Amino acid sequence: MxxxxxxxxxxxxxxxxxxxxxxxxxxxxxxxxxxxxxxxxxxxxTPEYMIEEHVRALRERKTSYAQFSGEPELKEAIAKRYRKHGLRLGHEDVVVTAGVSEALQFLNQSLIDRGDGAILFRPYYAPYVPHLRISGGAPVFENYDEKDGWNIELGHVEGSLRRMRKEGRLRKVKYMLITNPNNPTGTVLRHSVIKEIVDLASEYGVLLVSDEIYDEIVYNGAAFTSIGRLARGVPHVILNGASKNFDATGLRVGYAVVPEHDKASEAVKLAFSNFASIRISANRPAQLALAAAMENGAQxxxxxxxxxxxxxxxxxxxxxxxxxxxxxxxxxxxxxxxxxxxxxxxxxxxxxxxxxxxxxxxxxxxxxxxxxxxxxxxxxxxxxxxxxxxxxxxxxxxxxxxxxxxx
Ligand SMILES: Cc1ncc(COP(=O)(O)O)c(C=O)c1O
Missing domain, CATH: 3.90.1150.10 (Aspartate Aminotransferase, domain 1)
Known part of the structure; x- marks a missing residue:
């Protein structure tokens, strides 16, 4: 055996x-x-003030379990952060995780059964595929277009979606995942591309997921657009965390934001939160440090x-x-x-x-x-x-x- x-x-x-x-x-x-x-x-x-906040949380003995779906202070700070992207989030729209890595586990465990698929764009952040396969799913690959600065081949995506719908295979496609800004290419997707991908997700009824973990590390005059800004009324999930923008990979804090209130979005929130409850809690002092850092806009x-x-x-x-x-x-x-x-x-x-x-x-x-x-x-x-x-x-x-x- x-x-x-x-x-x-x-x-x-x-x-x-x-x-x-x-x-x-x-x-x-x-x-x-x-x-x-x-x-x-x-x-x-890692900035000194974040280290101090982490130490303060430890000194104040904030060492018990955190609330399973995330500390209220952090959820509040995340809600404020997303106001700049035009979103009004309630605490129930946010699930705090041990990094985006754990959010990827929740995503796949919540949505994927054996035989299901998810649309991933090549080149992809390497762990997307194992997380999907571990849940029994298989990737449906689309491509970022190298000739177009690694933006998305939208015509090709639409063709695939149309074909899958015609052949009855689209039912099995549970989500479409983009990475913006991208790892490994460093591309910041154009506003028009985000808009069109949101329109496609809406038209074909596929949950859109955007991993925006590098959303503040943007330069050379590029402008970042969160899907949250454009996907009003379209079910979507935003993934983010402390690792890159807050320069604190080892704190292991991330989060999933599910802003909409349609039936699918509510089901996804509940499933993420249930998965969070069976692993009890993410790191509490680290969550409090991230909350303080988010609230401390100037520093x-x-x-x-x-x-x-x-x-x-x-x-x-x-x-x-x-x-x-x-x-x-x-x-x-x-x-x-x-x-x-x-x-x-x-x-x-x-x-x-x-x-x-x-x-x-x-x-x-x-x-x-x-x-x-x-x-x-x-x-x-x-x-x-x-x-x-x-x-x-x-x-x-x-x-x-x-x-x-x-x-
Ligand atoms: C695109 C992307 N998503 C997620 C992660 C993992 O993030 P975390 O440290 O929050 O688990 C990384 C780390 O390199 C990444 O590049």
């Missing part, structure tokens, strides 16, 4: 797949530049602005250096802190992106992630969080590597 469940095999994350090689190299005394995981506090320290704005300026400088510097490499082409990111270059594998005589990333790590000691891990083979993802000197060294090594392998 096999000890493991069938679903256990789906719990994989391409991000960490080369850690063992990197650690082995480090044990041999090599300096490995790790550009695989997007963990901002490692490069931009938060200063901190996130400073971090975003720093990130923009690093991303744009990395772009400049990558442009010197004729074997890579990269769409300019205007949000988050990732770069997603396309690799000329043919010129480099390499079969696939996994070969490229493995050889790069072994030969040049730079760890990046294969694009196929995000559903887009022939690319790799690197973070642009480290200081300029490290980015410069890493990209010099990448460029040297490409030159050496190219015909």
């Amino acid at each position: 096999a000890i493991l469940s069938e679903r256990a095999k789906h719990a994989v994350n391409a991000l960490h797949e080369e850690n063992a090689i990197a650690e082995q190299l480090e044990r041999k005394g090599k300096k490995v530049i790790r550009l695989n995981q997007g963990d901002p506090p490692l490069y931009f320290p 938060h704005n200063e901190a996130v602005t400073r971090m975003t300026i720093g990130i923009a400088q690093r991303v744009n510097y990395a772009m400049k250096l990558l442009k010197e490499n004729p074997h890579l082409s990269t769409v300019q990111p205007n949000g988050a802190f990732y770069l997603f270059p396309r690799i000329d594998l043919k010129a480099m005589r390499m079969g696939d992106d996994a070969t490229f990333t493995r050889k790069l790590l072994l030969e040049e000691h730079v760890q990046v992630v294969r694009g196929s891990g995000f559903g887009s083979p022939g690319h790799f993802r690197m973070i642009a969080l480290p200081p300029k000197e490290d980015l410069e060294l890493a990209i010099k090594r990448i460029n040297r590597f490409c030159k050496r392998h190219a015909r």
Whole structure:
């Protein structure tokens, strides 16, 4: 009898797949530049006032369980935050989770049965697929369009929705999930694209989910639009949290917002809240720290602005250096802190992106992630969080590597 469940095999994350090689190299005394995981506090320290709020919550012995669907202080702060996106949220419209990661679990466990599907756009944030598959679902893939700055191929999406409806398959499609700003491409979706995707979700009756975890890390003049602003009367879910905007990945606080009051939205809220009740509580001191940070608009704005300026400088510097490499082409990111270059594998005589990333790590000691891990083979993802000197060294090594392998 096999000890493991069938679903256990789906719990994989391409991000960490080369850690063992990197650690082995480090044990041999090599300096490995790790550009695989997007963990901002490692490069931009979490703001002092947030640390103080967390410590204060501990000192005040706020160490009991939190309310299962989230502390009222945090729900209030989230409701205020979304007023700027034109939403009027009640406490029952918000469920607090242990990061967006847990919200993804709630989403899939609440909506997906074996044989169901969800529309995901390639390249996707890698864990979307395992979360879906673990619940027995299968992805229906659509694409962000690289030629259009990784915006959405709307014509193609509409064609697929129409076909699925005609063939009776649309009933099984439980949600459509977009990421804005995007990981791994750094694209901030155009306002018109958000509007059209909302219209499609409405016309075809598919729940729209938007992962907006990078919504304040936007630069180069780009403008972010939350689906909340445009999806009035259309069932939707917004995912967000402390990890990126508040520069506090390790606090493990996130949330799902379900603003509408139609039958489907009310059912989703109740299911999320029921799932929250069986895992009892998210971290209480961390929720109180996030609530205080959200309420402290002045200090938060200063901190996130400073971090975003720093990130923009690093991303744009990395772009400049990558442009010197004729074997890579990269769409300019205007949000988050990732770069997603396309690799000329043919010129480099390499079969696939996994070969490229493995050889790069072994030969040049730079760890990046294969694009196929995000559903887009022939690319790799690197973070642009480290200081300029490290980015410069890493990209010099990448460029040297490409030159050496190219015909
Ligand atoms: C698009 C996206 N969603 C969700 C997450 C995970 O967020 P959390 O730390 O809140 O679990 C990440 C982390 O990198 C991400 O990039």
